[in-house]
Amino acid sequence: MNTAFGKQLKMKYCKIFLFLLLMIMGVSTNAQVFRCTDVKLKMHGQRTIECLSNGKWDYPYPKCGDVTCLLNTKEKNIKMDRFPDFECPVTPGYNLTFSCNGQGLILKGQREITCQSNGEWSSPFPKCEDKHTEGQTTSCGPPPDVNDADTIELKKDEYNTGERVEYSCFNKYTLDRRPPFSSYLTCEQGEWRGTIKCLKPCTVTVEEMNRRGIDLAYADRQKMFAPHNDYITFACQWGKVLAGVRELRQQCDDGVMTLPECVGRWE
Structure with missing residues (x-):
């Protein structure tokens, strides 16, 4: 469907607004499903909205814009270097390199992460912790439950750092293999890392x-x-x-x- 900014169609209860960059995949008297007109754009907001009995949509219309990654760390004892090194939105391909500010600290997590095409970082932001902290946990307990999936092998009570657990989606569900998703979770210094998503039938x-x-x-x-x-x-x-x-x-x-x-x- 080609759209023009500001054009408006009337429905029985709720109004439909057509905007540039936003495509309406399906229209009915009580729901709309959206996607962006370009696969390089990212949708901000709800993909599906429904018309309420008061004639209002249950969520605002989503917007489509350039893909960017958020600089979402508030750690004061960590140094972050950007590449390219200039102030502008962080777009896919940008790298962040981390180091700790101060002596006696160790970096927990990935030293370098990359902004990916879906607006997510390749790994979570690392943290700086006191290397002399007693009782620091390096092993993991049983892996967590994942929506619409289960582990291929029986779960153990304890896993060492570096061990991986593979998941399989339920029958008729499809594993999303686009980065950052995969079929594995990995034990890293006492925490399970990774993202698994099963697409619904x-x-x-x-x-x-x-x-x-x-x-x-x-x-x-x-x-x-x-x-x-x-x-x-x-x-x-x-x-x-x-x-x-x-x-x-x-x-x-x-x-x-x-x-x-x-x-x-x-x-």
């Missing part, structure tokens, strides 16, 4: 299809799911035709699928 119910006047095109009505990035092809129910410009073949995007709609020929 999409499901379609008989009730939803009946409301939209559609059926599955190639399968029976008991198999109505699609993993992330997979497609479901629909067909109009008998005597109905496709309404609008939405295609009958739709893709699953992390649990979200915009359904087409078919109506009677004279509606």
Whole structure:
């Protein structure tokens, strides 16, 4: 959908506003799903918003802008060097190098981190701690629970620094392998480090299809799911035709699928 800044369409309860850089993937009387017009842009705000009974959206419209990484450290005893070394937004490719201010301190974490294309740092910000701290923990307890995933092997009670644990997503869920995500968590000086994300499948119910006047095109009505990035092809129910410009073949995007709609020929 091409958009023009300031143009406005009216719906039954809530108004739709169209902005540059922001694309509306799906429109209904009670919800909108957005994405940025360019994959190099980052969305700030809710990807899906719903229309409330008072005629207001439950969240503000999201905005799309350049990808930047936040300088989110407040440690006073740590020195941070930037490359390139000048004051401007931190964009993908920028590196930060850390060192400790003062004697008797050790750096806990990665010495150098990089701003990635998704606006996240390649590793968490490190900390400076007293190297003489007694009772410093270097081992980890059992790895944490991860949403929609489980460890491939049985969990142990204790892990040494450097040991990794591999996770597998539940059936029909898809592991996100884009940085900084992976299938592993690593024990580092008493803490589990790493990020695991399982992308949700999409499901379609008989009730939803009946409301939209559609059926599955190639399968029976008991198999109505699609993993992330997979497609479901629909067909109009008998005597109905496709309404609008939405295609009958739709893709699953992390649990979200915009359904087409078919109506009677004279509606």
